[in-house]
Amino acid sequence: MSNTNQDHSNKLGEDKLDMQSLDLVNQNFKKLAELFPNCVTESITGKAIDFDLLKQELNHAVVEGNKERYRLEWPGKREAIVTANLPTTKTLRPVREDSVDFDNTKNIYIEGDNLEVLKLLQESYLGKIKMIYIDPPYNTGNDFVYKDNFAKDKDEELFESGQKDELSQRLVANPEASSRYHSNWLEMMYPRLKLARNLLSSDGFIFISIDDNELFNLQKVASEIFGEINYIGLLSVENNPKGRKNSRFISVSNDYCLIYAKNKEISSFVENIPKSADDMAEDENGNFVHKSGKRVLVGNNSFNKPVTDTKSEKHYTVYYNVEENLISLVKEVALSDTNLELISKGYKRYVSSNNQSFIENTYTAEKFRDLFKQGALDFKEDKIFEKNFNSTIRLKSLLVNRDYDALINNEVIKFKIDLKTTSAGTLIKELFSTTEPIFTAPKNTGLIKLLITLCSDNDFTVLDFFSGSATTAHAIMDLNAQFNNKKINYILVQLPEIIDESNLAVSLGYKNICDIGKERIRLAAKKIKEETAADIDYGFRVYRLDEGNMQDVYYRPQDLEQGKMDLFGDNVKQDRTEDDLLTQVMLDWGLPLSLKIEQANVAGKNVFKVAENSLFACFDKGIDEAFAKEIAKEKPLRIVFKDAGFKDDTAKTNVKQLLKQLSPETEMKVL
Numbered sequence: 001m002s003n004t005n006q007d008h009s010n011k012l013g014e015d016k017l018d019m020q021s022l023d024l025v026n027q028n029f030k031k032l033a034e035l036f037p038n039c040v041t042e043s044i045t046g047k048a049i050d051f052d053l054l055k056q057e058l059n060h061a062v063v064e065g066n067k068e069r070y071r072l073e074w075p076g077k078r079e080a081i082v083t084a085n086l087p088t089t090k091t092l093r094p095v096r097e098d099s100v101d102f103d104n105t106k107n108i109y110i111e112g113d114n115l116e117v118l119k120l121l122q123e124s125y126l127g128k129i130k131m132i133y134i135d136p137p138y139n140t141g142n143d144f145v146y147k148d149n150f151a152k153d154k155d156e157e158l159f160e161s162g163q164k165d166e167l168s169q170r171l172v173a174n175p176e177a178s179s180r181y182h183s184n185w186l187e188m189m190y191p192r193l194k195l196a197r198n199l200l201s202s203d204g205f206i207f208i209s210i211d212d213n214e215l216f217n218l219q220k221v222a223s224e225i226f227g228e229i230n231y232i233g234l235l236s237v238e239n240n241p242k243g244r245k246n247s248r249f250i251s252v253s254n255d256y257c258l259i260y261a262k263n264k265e266i267s268s269f270v271e272n273i274p275k276s277a278d279d280m281a282e283d284e285n286g287n288f289v290h291k292s293g294k295r296v297l298v299g300n301n302s303f304n305k306p307v308t309d310t311k312s313e314k315h316y317t318v319y320y321n322v323e324e325n326l327i328s329l330v331k332e333v334a335l336s337d338t339n340l341e342l343i344s345k346g347y348k349r350y351v352s353s354n355n356q357s358f359i360e361n362t363y364t365a366e367k368f369r370d371l372f373k374q375g376a377l378d379f380k381e382d383k384i385f386e387k388n389f390n391s392t393i394r395l396k397s398l399l400v401n402r403d404y405d406a407l408i409n410n411e412v413i414k415f416k417i418d419l420k421t422t423s424a425g426t427l428i429k430e431l432f433s434t435t436e437p438i439f440t441a442p443k444n445t446g447l448i449k450l451l452i453t454l455c456s457d458n459d460f461t462v463l464d465f466f467s468g469s470a471t472t473a474h475a476i477m478d479l480n481a482q483f484n485n486k487k488i489n490y491i492l493v494q495l496p497e498i499i500d501e502s503n504l505a506v507s508l509g510y511k512n513i514c515d516i517g518k519e520r521i522r523l524a525a526k527k528i529k530e531e532t533a534a535d536i537d538y539g540f541r542v543y544r545l546d547e548g549n550m551q552d553v554y555y556r557p558q559d560l561e562q563g564k565m566d567l568f569g570d571n572v573k574q575d576r577t578e579d580d581l582l583t584q585v586m587l588d589w590g591l592p593l594s595l596k597i598e599q600a601n602v603a604g605k606n607v608f609k610v611a612e613n614s615l616f617a618c619f620d621k622g623i624d625e626a627f628a629k630e631i632a633k634e635k636p637l638r639i640v641f642k643d644a645g646f647k648d649d650t651a652k653t654n655v656k657q658l659l660k661q662l663s664p665e666t667e668m669k670v671l
Helices: 008-012 024-035 051-057 077-085 114-120 154-160 176-199 215-226 340-344 365-373 421-432 445-452 471-482 513-532 562-568 578-588 625-632 649-662
Strands: 040-043 046-049 091-094 108-111 129-134 200-210 231-238 254-261 280-282 288-290 295-298 317-321 326-330 348-350 377-379 392-397 461-464 489-494 541-546 597-602 605-610 615-618 638-641 667-670
Touching: 024 046, 051 077, 077 176, 091 114, 091 578, 108 513, 114 176, 114 489, 114 541, 129 176, 129 445, 176 200, 176 215, 200 215, 215 231, 215 254, 326 365, 365 377, 421 445, 421 513, 445 471, 461 471, 471 489, 471 513, 489 513, 578 605, 578 615, 597 625, 615 625, 625 649, 649 667
Parallel strands: 108 489, 108 541, 129 200, 129 461, 461 489, 615 638, 638 667
Antiparallel strands: 040 046, 091 541, 200 254, 231 254, 280 288, 288 392, 295 392, 317 326, 317 348, 377 392, 597 605, 605 615
């Protein structure tokens, strides 16, 4: 289906009438492209919907189909789509003994296969994650690659990829390892990135660390999932200035970071990524400014457009009072229209102009005010035209070399940009008081801090579903402690991979990578608290992926013989706790796991209260009308009971009716 037709409003202008009916085909294309960006491909006539792929998106089984088109293909791609779309009956079980401040913290650490975990988070965190950072396996031949549910044997894949025919004859000269080497990795990454996209907020970003083994495949897959139009850029991250010891032919000293937005049109970074410290200069207030930084307002501005509409959101003159740190944005008709009243109050005048005409500013007035509130603007007093007329406002860099001791009472926070793996290894050794690293090639906290500070928000959640040694949690705690207004939370996911017996970590009592990650968060929290005394969230809730809490009969009652019904009076597995049930209820009801949890006694029953009255849960037995009357007084929005928890069938019916009468806003469900 071609999308060669364009909206007439784009050609005629917004103030012109189309004089024709709505192009429904074009509208439908846009809707499908928004819902399924990975189904947008190219045809001879332009952009088109790949209907074969669309059918696959709407089907739980593999849909056959093969047409030539521009896209990345590999054996197992359709199975990867199915893998992403298949539901799961697994759940997360809280591990209070490994957690810190479980009931109050907003930070989450999850042990388990990240594919299953991402599926479980789909309802609770749909469109709520501002930033995702992942450092997946680089597919170097030495690291671990998830096999998931659709791993093939060698002969099957050789046949599907065209390397063998029905008679097992090789069709092309290609090493056996080549196809599986890349296909297995792509089959792992595709469903995870697909599910991750659903979790991003509309203005969110994903940052993916990678090296050159799979860089180009990753970019093609990411462009398919997030849309090529939402590609932001590729960072080259120098993490080993001396080059890797195992490098051949050339001395490789860097990795990469691939960046995509959920919707590039409404997303923005707070500032450009800074260059080295040599490209920055310190002003009189101790703030560092890019020597070649982006200009917000420039007196002799020949880069932006001339002002043709004085009502434009990018047309305004800035008046700045340095003593009181105040701004006033004024729309002026002529360059000579200096606001003398503001000048008399100590304001300096900044305006973009060229050849005695106004030039549009770089940002809208609203964006300019946001940047000012963030302390991200540097006001220069060049005075190149006349008294009280200043030429340049630049964006500041908040990322510079500074001692931690100088940061405690400083509103504009600065920290060292250090991306080296050697520094990251040293930090791990210092934290764990060891002479050897207990984790191979950890990421540097400097990289994560740099990426996080690109996001302009101060209160958001970062998801890292290849958590490794928990560098992301460490970096976030550092930032929160340094910035007075930062309240960033994290969700980390890590497969509990068994540590090799030769690793020092085993002798220290750590059995798997999750043990190292959780202990690092505890040690880093202790260190940061001692050094800064910052009042931040140092806690984290630990959850562990497991089979569902309910007996199989709960999901497949039709399979149970009538004579065995009495064996399942309680359809909850016997080893499951109230905490287990509450977690699954929160996930099923689409509530974030970070919500505050309290426990109270109501009419002699233990009641969990989530986010005040957002959710009440009572899993005790003997639920009756008296309890319903008491609980209705608190007007919960949602309430859940165990089916076996009611005093009898009559009580169950009466409780439901009483809640409808006494608290009509309450939604009741039963396990």
